[in-house]
Amino acid sequence: MTSTPSTRKALRLLAVVAASLVLAACTQDPELTTLGDDLAGPEARQIDNFLQWILWICYAVFAGVLGVTIYAWKNFGIDGDDYEEDDWPEQIHGNDKLEYAWTALPAILLFAIGLFTLTVHNSLNSEDTNPINVVVNGESVSWEPQVVVVGQQWWWEYQYHFGDVDVDQERVQTLPTPDITTATQMVIPVGQEIELEITSRDVIHSHWIPSLNGKRDAVPGRQSAPWKIEADRPGVYFGQCTEFCGLSHSRMRMQVVALEKPEFDAWIEAQMQGVPLDADTAAYVDALVAGDTAAPENSQQRAIATFRGKCASCHLMEGVADDLWSEESVAQKLVAGAAPNLTHFSSRTTFAGGIRNVWDPKTGEFNQNDLAQWLRDPASIKANFTELDERGRLRGMPNLELTTQEVDDLIGLLEITGPKPSPEVIEATGVEAPTEENAQGES
């Protein structure tokens, strides 16, 4: 051993660092992790199990290489700064047998790994979604669980088509109007393989719910090869866009809420309704739609007037402003050609691209503060492009210069869009290291 004191010190430091790395790796299990038995999706667990094997092989190989290096260092290192004149080892130029051996052995090992890989790959890419029955508008229909996932700068849209639509053959712009459209949060039944049709309206994004399965890019003009997710227990599972997609890439998140079948049915039923307005307000809306200029009488009606004036050309809110919204009008105003559907805003737990909670996970109250901040100045929460593109289209939510009054009114309107999700789901959306309690969601 020839190392100087300084190198010895450095070695010791290295050992300490390495040890602390290993220790700390075991401490925490955050929500996006791809490792461990807590993964909720059979696919994710399958990948993880396979990876563990490979990692052990890698550790072994690395230990071998490092071991040989350190052994050589200790045993073959010379003392002193320079060579003795005649201190020469045996001059070995090589050994063909050894060479062939260590070419062939890794090749065989990798071939074996390759075969296993193909098996896992095959199973991940095979579909065996089985149709389930869901109740749509009081009618029971058989639904092959497929969700169209559409990325745009910087949020995700999820479309549910219960009718006889071949969603994997169509471009997103030409699909019929979906039965249910949500933003940033996908709701799925537990224990069902859900086929995802992932695409994009502008740039490439990548849809990733690590706890359920690996990721798949959302490529504009292309429908992804089928990709599936499955959650085998209820809960809220987090995701993050993983393909760099521009300015607010880091603020493009999403969640999957897995519900037991009855709750899922209830969710569908609620999503098929419009906004629950009282009779007066409904009449007020009808008057506005008919072209009368009725004066708003209360906060809700003021909110509706504001919404129709400032929001409705991009956002759809069924029963409040559907007449003002059309796919074409949005395509003219926005680069992506879509803005989140707000009809059931408060039935979700997250907004602004999945980075803020609709309902405070601690108190269970409607998150007025964040929402107010968002309405006053969206760019302060999620960075946005401010200038229009060459065709005069916007990207992201502009600052609409709303007054305090308007903001308050709109928050009131958004709160009733409901129905409010279950307390367990609201609690689980808090981004915290999971405890036993909230990791399980509602069990």
Next chain:
Amino acid sequence: MAIIDRPLAIGAGDEAAATADRPLGDLTRPKNSESWRDWLITVDHKKIGIMYGVAAMFFFVIGGAEALLIRLQLATPNGTLLSPEVYNQVFTMHGVTMIFLVIMPLAAAFANYLLPLQIGARDVAFPRLNALSFWVFLFGGLFLNSSWLLGGGADGGWFNYSPNSSVTFSPSHGIDFYALGLQITGIASLVSAINLITTVLNMRPKGMSLFRMPIFTWMNLVVQFLLLFAVPVISVALFELTFDRLFDANFFNTEKGADPLLWQHLFWIFGHPEVYILILPSFGIISEVIPTFSRKPIFGYSFMVFSGIAIGFMGWGVWAHHMFVSGIGPISVAAFSFSTMFIAVPTGVKILNWLATIWGGRLRFTTAMLFAVGVVSMFTIGGLSGVTHSIAPADTQQTDTYYIVAHFHYVIFGGALLGIFSGFYFWWPKMFGYMLNERIGKWNFWLQIVGFNVTFGPMHILGLQGMSRRIDTYDEDFGFEFWNLVATIGSFIIAAGIAIFFYNVAYSRKEWKKAGMPNPGPDPWDARSLEWMTASPTPEHNFDEEIIVESQDEFWHRKYGYDENNNVVRIATAEEVAQDGSNHNVHLPSPSYFPIVLALGLPIVSYGLIYSLWLCIPGAALIIYGFVGWIFEHPDDPNAAHDHHDDHGDSDDPEAVEAGAEDVDVDEVVAEAEEELVAAGAEMESDNG
């Protein structure tokens, strides 16, 4: 005449047989002088190599500063040091700078300096084209970085996927700078690849068969072939991007039905060989360092060579593993997953051969050796995590997370950069005539390797914890805080290590001068290959006379032989064997103004394309002037001997080598260097309508 510089094969005396023609033009070539101007007009491969190194280290400081900014931003959750706009530019430019303006040119620095020396040649095949390569690279790099001063750098990531790179989604000029800047540096790489391949294939001395070449030369030959074939692919991709952005073409316009995966395929068909372009020079460097400091020949020379070639070949069949989640279809994924795995085989062969070289040797842990051994173990980590990516299912979880960031930094920092530092310490005395301080060097090494592991080791964990790449901020509760802080601390340890390297350079130089220490001599390390067979620093003419090569590791075999028991015995000292560089009679190619003139035109044309086509006119004029001057330049210093040497006799007086005695016209150079350039300029303009 002087269109193409004549091969500078070193004759043992019967040189200059080729006929000198009547010179075509009357422009006289500048003469060598000792002033700084000499560096601007030099065509000496050693000076060009050093300039490559200096320029690359300059960009290295810029890229490193960008890296520190990234780490500072991510040190704590919800970092606010950089705005998202700036962050996106910083990480993009960090990647582009480090890959295209640091690692590639550093490798080019070594290749330029050492390839001719290692094969015992006097210069590269086309000295002026060599100068052109450097200046084009330098101006391309400066052009690229000038975007910081002109409204911000590129913000699409170094991979720059369409359609995020279109004008709609990136309206600033950053990506125009990216596309044109990389196009320019691509020209430099292509010209240099043709030049160096020709040099290696054509200019070896007697007896140096391909299989007697040092491994460093071999690896660089493979790299130059990879560049030769990979650069045109990225050129086309960049042309298409440029035309899309500047002239509204539709290659990546999804609104007109373009397929964004076209960019990805073209980019990665270039991009994967690019990975080997980055790493193989370093493999070559440590294949020289490890045998020298183990006092053993490289173990399994032919396997080392063939595994390098195999890596080069296989590198062309694996590009789509960057696209496992892009939606290329399960069959393509399976095929590429399988092919990718097997690239680990030749890489593994190399690692095992290095270990076998060390095994049973007499290891002297100089700084160069420490860095080399560092490469072996650190690159192993990078290679192994690479195997986990080749497993397509696992890759669907890992790709675009920090696990990937960890992986490629272990490959590019742990493999390529550490190897380059090994090369610095190893060849410094040969290049500059003084040794770098070993004690400081060891601090440099340990800080760098500890800092490196503290920075990038945790990123494996972060990636598997689910931290995405290219995010400018993360929330508190995902559990990313601790390891990000550790990584940031590590990055500053690296910075300290690099700073110590610069300090070492300055300190060692000063000490050496102050102490009046003797020249380290031709062979300070008791090394093995031909570059050590001449004085340090290398004299301008490299070798006094041609070296007749009889074996691999020729220099070593001239110093040592075997006794009857097969023990190594010295038969000569290095000083006895080496040439002292005293031959001042060697005729060298004259310097030339025109490489730098021609190269200067390229960024001007590029600015013109971005800002105003009028600016293209002076740029193009400069390029044309460069070409015309190049062609009509006097072949040589008119005062130098111009007589026709047809006498084959007097071998004791090594004679002038007639530079540029061969006659080739306009055509050749135009074809080589201007090809892309003309295509770029003319095409863009013609397509503008």
Next chain:
Amino acid sequence: MTATDNIQDHGHDHAHDDHGHPSDRSYVMIALLLGFLTAIEIVMFIFEDDLPGAFNKIGLIALMIVKFIIVGGYFMHLKFDDNILTKLFLAGLVLAVGVYWIMLSAFEFSFWNDGYEDTGFWDGQVEFEQRIEDQSS
């Protein structure tokens, strides 16, 4: 050591044996042959409707390759030059064909399908954009 000196020796074995180059007369004959092949191509093109599709395509590709080889072999002298040049050129050519073929296959591109049939996929997009334009005007 398996090292060989084969490259080293090339220069002496094959250097510049110009003797093999064809005469001007044979160059003209070769050019006539090339012209004739082009004529066949055009005839095949004219009668493409009467020929089976695959036959037409294979035939045209085959003629293209033959022309390629003739120009490369005779006009570019590959047939007479040191075959290291042929190898270098083929390296680039084969690499290009292989890599781009794989790339196009990954796009599920087929050379054999008929080019300009209505795929239907983009029509929806066009229609949609038309609607937008109508709206805005």
Next chain:
Amino acid sequence: MASATAVVDEHAGHDDHGHAETNTGISNNKLAMWLFLSSDCLLFGALISSFLLYRTNISDGTEFEGPGEVFDIPFTSLSSFILLMSSLTMVLALSAVNRDDERSGRIWMLCTAFLGMLFIGGQVFEFTEFAGKGLGYTTNTWTSAFYTLTGFHGVHVSVGILMLLGTVFGTRNSGMGKEKSETVELVGLYWHFVDIVWVIIFTVIYLIPIG
């Protein structure tokens, strides 16, 4: 290895042929030219594949229904033939220079350049025709890919013409005899390469897709 005996004088017969002494026996310039052509294969490969990828992608809301409608095969056949024949004149030029027949060499090279210009003229005419039918560079992905591919080829031809003219006129003082044989050969290599690229483009782009 160590005991290999020296053959110190082995370089003796190296200059037998009176040309540059290189390991491969091929001059640096010629080797470099071939390396460049080899590299150029990947350039055109990428352009051709980009075109092939978009060859069916012609929807743009205009009346354009595919190249069958605009391609004028007889016309393009003629210009293809012209380019093919320019390869003949090029090779005759080289042959003349090899015979030290400077005059014929110059004439044949000028012929080659002239045929090249005819070809370029034809291409300009074709582009104008297409543009007249409403197919601009930016019309759709098909036109972008088509113009870029054929444009790049056209630029290559133009560079070739410059090389030819440069050689013919640049050697007015120094002569263009046998000693210039390699210069002419290199120009020729480049020229023939551009020709065979067109052989591929003509078949793959013009003749085949209308199947």
